[in-house]
Amino acid sequence: MHEVDMTKCLLLSLQEWKQQHQPQVPSVEVVHLQVGDFTCVEPDALVFTWGALVNGTWLAGSELRIERTPLLARCFPCGASYSPSQGQAYRSPCCDHPMEEILSGRELRIRSIEYSLPEQGNSPPAADSVVAEQSQTRELVAGARP
Amino acid sequence: MHMPLEDTLGLNLLAANQHQADHNREHFDAWQLLCLNLMSSPGAGKTSLLERSLAQLSNEFAMAVLEGDMTTQLDAERLEAVGVPVVPITTGRACHLDAAMVGGGLKLLRQRLDPASLDLLWVENVGNLVCPAEFEVGEHKKVALLSVTEGDDKPLKYPVMFREADCVLITKIDLLPYLPVEVERIEDHIHQVNPRCSVIRLSASSGVGLDSWHAWLRETHAAQCPSPVLTTAKPQPSHPTLVNA
Numbered sequence: 001m002h003e004v005d006m007t008k009c010l011l012l013s014l015q016e017w018k019q020q021h022q023p024q025v026p027s028v029e030v031v032h033l034q035v036g037d038f039t040c041v042e043p044d045a046l047v048f049t050w051g052a053l054v055n056g057t058w059l060a061g062s063e064l065r066i067e068r069t070p071l072l073a074r075c076f077p078c079g080a081s082y083s084p085s086q087g088q089a090y091r092s093p094c095c096d097h098p099m100e101e102i103l104s105g106r107e108l109r110i111r112s113i114e115y116s117l118p119e120q121g122n123s124p125p126a127a128d129s130v131v132a133e134q135s136q137t138r139e140l141v142a143g144a145r146p
Numbered sequence: 147m148h149m150p151l152e153d154t155l156g157l158n159l160l161a162a163n164q165h166q167a168d169h170n171r172e173h174f175d176a177w178q179l180l181c182l183n184l185m186s187s188p189g190a191g192k193t194s195l196l197e198r199s200l201a202q203l204s205n206e207f208a209m210a211v212l213e214g215d216m217t218t219q220l221d222a223e224r225l226e227a228v229g230v231p232v233v234p235i236t237t238g239r240a241c242h243l244d245a246a247m248v249g250g251g252l253k254l255l256r257q258r259l260d261p262a263s264l265d266l267l268w269v270e271n272v273g274n275l276v277c278p279a280e281f282e283v284g285e286h287k288k289v290a291l292l293s294v295t296e297g298d299d300k301p302l303k304y305p306v307m308f309r310e311a312d313c314v315l316i317t318k319i320d321l322l323p324y325l326p327v328e329v330e331r332i333e334d335h336i337h338q339v340n341p342r343c344s345v346i347r348l349s350a351s352s353g354v355g356l357d358s359w360h361a362w363l364r365e366t367h368a369a370q371c372p373s374p375v376l377t378t379a380k381p382q383p384s385h386p387t388l389v390n391a
Contacts, residue, residue: 002240002241002242002276002277002280005240005242005244005277005281006159006160006280009159009160009162009163009244010159010160012162012163013157013158013159013160013161013162015162016161016162016165017153017155017157021153026151029150033159035159038305038306038309039280039306040276040277040279040280040306041280086305087302087303087305088302089302089338090302090305090338090339091338098337098338098339098340098341099309099338099339099340099341100341100342102309108158108159108160108280109156109157109158109159110155110156110157110158110159110161111154111155111156112152112153112154112155113152113153113155114150114151114152115150115151115152115153116150116151117151
């Protein structure tokens with residue numbers, strides 16, 4: 001089930017976001033993804049592994065919400081858009097042309113993150129605890145790699 | 147009381163892998179070599195094809211292989227026998243190579259030779275038609291293999307792999323007389339999902355089609371690493387410079 005590796009990679013990508021843009025550890029409520037139908041990802045499996053992998057990390061308790069985007073292609077000769085019937089036929093019904101341009105369906109995107117920061121006046125978490133939490137996450141994310 | 151925030155990212159879900167893949171590719175470009183990612187289902191003939199191609203091209207190109215395998219090093223041993231440096235990458239339970247694993251393989255390769263002395267680096271991915279399609283490793287071109295014994299519906303069932311490929315090799319065509327498979331149908335199905343890729347029929351055991359495949363390799367290498375004789379001082383015919391063999 002490669003969704004485990006996909007989720008680990010997603011966690012690493014979010015870790016990069018945190019390190020680059022968040023001096024304090026944000027409390028993440030929802031991570032919004034866009035996942036196209038023409039990808040190798042099964043959204044339900046992604047949500048399942050998310051629940052298991054964020055446990056005990058800075059993302060614990062957060063929710064993964066996935067918006068699916070349909071496979072949509074554009075017929076090259078006539079310019080009409082069409083929805084190929086996946087697994088069966090990809091030619092355009094209008095001109096019988098092969099699937100040249102894909103308009104949507106290849107998305108694997110972190111669309112947005114809903115989060116909150118500790119209120120001003122609250123003492124920010126001690127540097128030690130931030131570092132500890134980061135290294136813990138990193139270990140979890142990278143740990144299963146041979 | 148917390149203040150709710152929302153950051154719009156539009157980041158690739160696999161951004162972390164992509165960064166490492168870009169990093170690998172920067173190395174490949176600096177070393178002026180062509181890196182190919184070889185993908186297929188298990189048993190489609192990646193290793194057999196590599197055995198033939200490595201043997202036939204070793205006087206022309208200096209080559210090395212990063213060999214992905216889930217648990218064993220059997221494929222790596224087969225390829226070492228041809229006399230080309232092979233770095234095995236055992237992925238454990240992971241069903242594909244990712245950019246970090248290939249980065250690790252490159253470190254091991256650099257302990258054995260100077261990659262700048264190479265013309266061609268092969269990455270033989272783990273046998274799987276699904277996952278490797280989404281995990282870039284820094285390759286310049288993706289090559290997908292499909293054997294005629296797998297049936298003609300595979301490009302329709304696993305379209306992402308064939309959509310992503312720059313070149314699709316239809317392998318084991320020497321078996322066609324014994325199978326209820328029309329190779330034209332396979333080609334049509336590949337063409338439906340990817341009208342731009344090159345499609346080559348071949349058999350690693352009979353040798354049919356290897357000329358066309360090697361012609362594609364020469365052309366792709368020339369486009370990726372233009373005029374090696376004029377711009378670089380790589381030894382020709384070249385063999386990898388061993389650092390501490």
